[in-house]
Amino acid sequence: MSWLQVLKSRFPASQAAQELRWIQQELPKSQWQTAVEQRARLVPLQYILGSQPFGDLTIKCKPGVLIPRNDTEEWCEALKQVIAKSNGPVDVLEYCTGSGCIGLSIATLANVRKVIALDINKQALALSKENLQLNSAKIKAKVEFQYGDLLKHQLPQTSATLLLSNPPYIPREHFSPAGGVEESPGNVRGFCL
Numbered sequence: 001m002s003w004l005q006v007l008k009s010r011f012p013a014s015q016a017a018q019e020l021r022w023i024q025q026e027l028p029k030s031q032w033q034t035a036v037e038q039r040a041r042l043v044p045l046q047y048i049l050g051s052q053p054f055g056d057l058t059i060k061c062k063p064g065v066l067i068p069r070n071d072t073e074e075w076c077e078a079l080k081q082v083i084a085k086s087n088g089p090v091d092v093l094e095y096c097t098g099s100g101c102i103g104l105s106i107a108t109l110a111n112v113r114k115v116i117a118l119d120i121n122k123q124a125l126a127l128s129k130e131n132l133q134l135n136s137a138k139i140k141a142k143v144e145f146q147y148g149d150l151l152k153h154q155l156p157q158t159s160a161t162l163l164l165s166n167p168p169y170i171p172r173e174h175f176s177p178a179g180g181v182e183e184s185p186g187n188v189r190g191f192c193l
Contacts, residue, residue, distance in 0.1 A: 003036040010040050019045055026050075054101045055080075056108065057135045061099065064123040068101040072166055076105045083162070089113035092141075093160035095150055096120075096167040100128025106164070107141040115141050116156055118148030 001009075007016035023035045026049045035048045046052045046061040053059075054068045055077060061067050083090055083106065090112045094103045097117035107115045119125050128145045148154045 003032065006036050006040050010042070022049065055105050056138060057101065057104055057131070059099050059101045059104075060127060060130050060134060062123070062127055065099050065121065065127050066168055068099055072102065073105075075166075076102050079164075080106060080109060083109055083112065086111060086161075090161045091159065092116070092162045092164060093156070093158060094118065095148070095163070095165040097128055097145065098124050098166075098168075100124075100131045100145060102164060102166055103128075103143060103145075104131055104135055104139065107139045107143050110140055112141040115143045116158055116160070117143070117145050118150075118155070119145070120147070120149045122147065 004016060004020050007020055010016070011019065019039060020036070022045065023032055023039070027035055038048050039045060044061075044067055046067045047063050050060060050062075051058050052061050052068050054073050059068050088111070090109075092103065092106055092112060092115045094106075094115065094117040097103050097119045098121075100117060103115045103117035106112055117128065119128070125145050125147060132139065132143055132145070146156060148156065
């Protein structure tokens with residue numbers, strides 16, 4: 001059975017063909033077979049490819065940290081338009097940063113001075129720091145990623161112009177033990193259902 005046939009057994013033909021193209025464009029040939037097998041087992045494509053576009057940024061994705069969603073990117077782009085029109089410098093405090101995609105995207109604006117982004121998940125904090133390094137050429141503000149547990153009131157002593165939060169909103173029963181969403185048959189590049 002060809003790789004395309006393997007993917008077509010799980011996804012609509014057009015989606016299978018597109019995902020195979022992405023696998024072949026993004027990964028070395030030596031990884032294609034494994035990638036197709038993982039995707040056929042419904043491993044999210046972003047975890048297989050290792051990244052997800054988010055506006056002008058490339059966000060690394062790893063199991064244990066939720067994948068940036070398309071609706072989050074749309075919300076963030078609308079928020080950036082509002083922030084760009086603000087008078088004076090803006091300081092941002094973000095709760096539940098995850099991969100860091102929102103805080104990093106906001107930090108690309110010229111009038112944002114500082115972003116402090118918190119998370120309780122140490123894997124997420126490590127990944128957000130990797131994403132800061134990966135996108136550092138596009139970041140204009142000072143960015144800090146810190147551990148913080150909102151339920152225990154472990155928050156930084158800082159003032160902020162803007163408070164942001166996009167906490168996980170997927171019901172806990174839909175999570176796998178590894179920390180990701182269990183099945184994603186409709187998952188395509190740019191979406192994580």
